[in-house]
Amino acid sequence: MLDATTQKIIGIIAAALIGIFVFALAESISSGFAGFYGGLPFWLIVLFVMGLVIYDLIEECFGMTPGVSRLFQVFAIFACGAAFTYASWGASTLFESGTGVRIRSLGTSDNPYLVDGFWPQLFWYVAAVVFAIGTVYLGLRKLNQKPAE
DSSP: OOOOOHHHHHHHHHHHHHEEEEEEEHHHHHHTHHHHHHHHHHHHHHHHHHHHHHHIIIIIIIIIOOHHHHHHHHHHHHHHHHHHHHHHHHHGGGGGOTSSSSSSEEEEEEEEOEEEEEHHHHHHHHHHHHHHHHHHHHHHHHHHSSSOO
């Protein structure tokens, strides 16, 4: 078993290495082919994952009060909800075409059945709204929750 000081040093180094890796990966995705808006969902996921890493580091190495724990949980709820909402909203635009034709083929390219683009687009719009409302509800519920004693 490691002593407390060694555990803190190793935890900080590990968190820094994970942070360097995921932030560099997100930056390369955003500056490459995907562009800023294409890389935005990944940035939100990176922020969520780094929140988890920092939360675990603080909890394991330094100890955590219930108030700080609740703030980290609210941050995670909003980061995850924002990623899902943005991705759903972005998916809704996949069914709009520049030619005015609103027909897309289903899953496979050899599929002879076609579907009107309105219904999948509506599904993703509804999913984005549900994710946004659910995120706000869960975040506010967690903020208003009394700390465990």
